[in-house]
Amino acid sequence: MGWIQFALIIAVILNFNLMLFAADSEAGRPNILWITSEDNGPHLGCYGDQYADTPHIDKLASQGMIYLNCWSTAPVCAPARTTLITGMYPTCLGAEHMRSMVKLPDGVLMYPQYLRQAGYYCTNNSKEDYNVAKPGTVWDESSRKAHWKNRKPEQPFFAVFNHTISHESKIRNRPHKLVHDLAKVRIPAYHPDTPEVRHDWAQYYDRITEMDALVGKNLKELADAGLADDTIVFYYGDHGSGMPRSKRWPYNSGLQVPLVVYIPPKFRNLAPADYQAQGKSDRLVGFVDFAPTLLSLTGIKPPEHMQGNAFMGKYEAPAQQYQFGFRGRMDERYDLVRSVRNKRYLYIRNYMPHKKYGQYLNYMFQTPTTQVWKKMYDAGQLKPPQTYFWETKPAEELYDLEADRDEVNNLASSRDHQDILAKLREVQQKKLLEVRDLGFLPEAEIHSLSDGGAPYLIGKNTELYPLPKILAMAELASSNNSDNQDQLITGLKDSNSAVRYWAAMGLLISGRDAVQQGRQELRESLKDSSKSVRCIAAEALGKFGNKKDVRNAVNTLFSLSNQNQDGLYVAILALNGLEKLDEKVAPVKEKITQLPRKNPNLNRRLQSYVSRLIERIEEKETPANLKKPQ
Template sequence: MRIPFLLLLTLFSGAIHFENPLQASEAGPNIILFIADDMAWNDCGAYGHPHIQTPNLDQLASQGMRFDNAYLTCSSCSPSRSSIITGRYPHATNGAHQLHNDLPADQITFVELLSQAGYHTALAGKLHPRKTTADRFHKIYGTGAKETGGCGEWVTALKECPADQPFFLWLASTDPHRGYQPDTIPEPHTNSHVIVPPYLPDVPEVREDLALYYDEISRLDRYVGEVLKQLETSQQADNTLIVFISDNGRPFPRCKTTIYNSGVKTPFIVRWPGIVKPGSTCKQLVSTVDLAPSFCAAAKVAPSDRFQGVSMLPLLTDPEKPVREYIFAEHNWHDFDDHQRSCHSLHFNYIRTTYTDLPGTPPADAVKGASFQAMLKLKEQGKLNENQLYSFNVPRAKEELYDVVNDPHEMQNLADDPLYSSQLENLRTRLDVWIEETGDFTPDSRRPNEFDRVTGNRLPKVKD
């Protein structure tokens, strides 16, 4: 069905365009982007968790703005990062939409635009995808020693920034990615500190698994603090824009690789002295596809006309005025094949699944994890409830609709409820427009699984 052009203009991307609130005469700031690896949006004190030790993230939020409705375009590591750096949705990156796929050389990134405008650019920590991404930065630093969780070179990268240039730093942790080790931090979290979401069974194995995950978040927090301290020491804090996000949700069943809130909702904290009101919050929708145009706007650099996001800078000074009405997310191959799309408003999340014949198996590292292995045993014993069976059930629903305000864990699918038919039809239409305008596609063939869905062990390669 052809969608009228005027409707396309109204619906595409859900974006509402506003002018940059900053004056053109102001110089661009230094910019730091912190990226956690597999951290859920609400697993820190700044977002209300009562037990996870995150004093530095909490301080960052108290000095800046906390976004309560920030989303990723994909709950999968390399596609999410490729989307962030290009300002494009994963399927629109010419091949970087699946896990481990390299970012093609023809993709324009905001890092290159900042570099051309005189910024020194560096990446320290996790680099994924590796090929062609490294070429976008002036300098690449490693992850440091294993016990630093990928953050060991962060302060070095900051100290080595040239004094006569503004800088952009992409500081990427490997925490809290699996696998987990005990005694990651001096005072480890215990089972009593854990809050078990309702889609996971509340058993000791799950609590122990989550406690180790919490420990890695606290280790990450420590290194965020060291960077903040160095900014103060070098007297650069007042002229540095900081953004903290995660690349996808926690690596547990019904989280990472899903397009539920547990997969694609992200912590999103912005500190920019003199621009952002300390201790403020924003409840408007933002997407990580908006970071590229936003960083360019902050640096007074012309954005690429290939960016598919919108600048969120207006929200930094007026958090009540929306810049978009809808956000969109996708899930493609990640260890196991899948194809899902979603359209999210402030009140509802609409999910469309193409491969309904496949179960929602979590990533292979989570399959090997203690939580999923415990769930396999509980399933055999008939001790999992309906929402805890997501990873196993087939067929899955082709359409799902959730009231994320009144049902934040997305437990009750409203897609077949006639009371919500208008909301369902609206989000269907919005998603159809986005699919058409961004050139989205369903692959012609299925990609083989790389791991076993029960053990998480790598499968033999399929010969051509």
């Protein structure tokens, strides 16, 4: 055989192999449809909720599998969606707050960009609401007109359809003629049983039924196009119910979402081992796992920076033992909460326990349930556990999710549960250090230290951000232990501003005696180089100091409350401090009302927070015996 004939044979073999590879590649490239609904937990028939009316999602579940333990990672939309789009914890990106806007580090893309590089047509219809700036073109189309049908012939697609009908705003709009029976609605143990609360819960279920119909429309459209056998379908909610104490709170009620997955027979090789029709999986999965799972299903190896585990597909990873949640600033109110669960227990760490659960949030208080609940509390008409939401928090919470579905029986002090408490505490702290959680920096310093760059890189800088030392002070500060006061006072002199911030916070949390003991050091902190430290020191002195301390504290906070001079995040912190001082702000109240309420240079998502705080201070009455400035 001559070399020419040999070469031709080799060419034919190679060409045949290439055709086989192409065929295999095409067979291994499923379409993927994600159907998302807003602000609803697993209140669906397929999850055993007999009050729910959700025939279309139930039918999808009968063909596919439901996940019993899926967490949204964040209990509110923007951070939750940031988790989804990046496959990373927003806490390591400086993007945990509701809402914010930061940059991603170079080389980190959003998951649709990886899919588009692989030839997928990617659409989003239509909500984005990310806390991170898009690194270039992310979607082929992202709009209310975005649709998989606009792709090229035979091009595989990834498509998102997001349904807003179950959103918090839709469970309180009136008039609404109820379909679900008020008498049959289940009221969780933490809510009072009133007509307003029953109406909100029943209307919530009405909206879920309406949402289910939209899901059915998406699925019918896919089937009518003859694509059902070629498409993997996910249905999931974006976080827990929009009812108060679910949404915004990293309880299971705020983080658990429904997840229904259907994998057609031709792609069952991509399914996890426990997949079966009408199946149920107790595997712990979360939004941080969704991006790597999506890439895995399309044959793309998840990049190293993604922090979740693929739970199906070519690159399926071992199941995780724990899922993690978080809460940062919610609109105009600061807080810092971290949570972790295994299959049975939920642990919550409150790093700002002096703040009430139900801080006044303008948006949350538009819900009738919130209004009547707070009114009844103020009137002394409630008993535990209905009172807890309006009170300050313990440092630690532990709940048995099997025995206590409403998470109202805190087992943190139970002798029988100290081992699991210690274990989950250890797991939670280890995760903070592993992902380099930036939430322990004051928000203003997340932005000032990154100086227009990616905060993620600040977190990786162990000299600039010595997290173990900062975390140790935050743990001391939030434990509210009188034995820690000397260490807190010493911490006010630390070279790191975040350590000083938490030291001042610890004295504020500890109360009057601690502030009295550290009064001189707190006075000196009113001149700290960090404006955030100044704010917390001033709040502590304003709340627990003498008349001179109060005057200096109020003046300090007011001097830092102009967002056009000191920045948005310092102004939010300062105005929160002023609002907490109630009638003590009388000498500067008129000046507060004259502060600029808008900054045209800010992202529009952030424009309302200062204005809301000023309005809240305006609403509070000033006693007649307190003189205004001369």
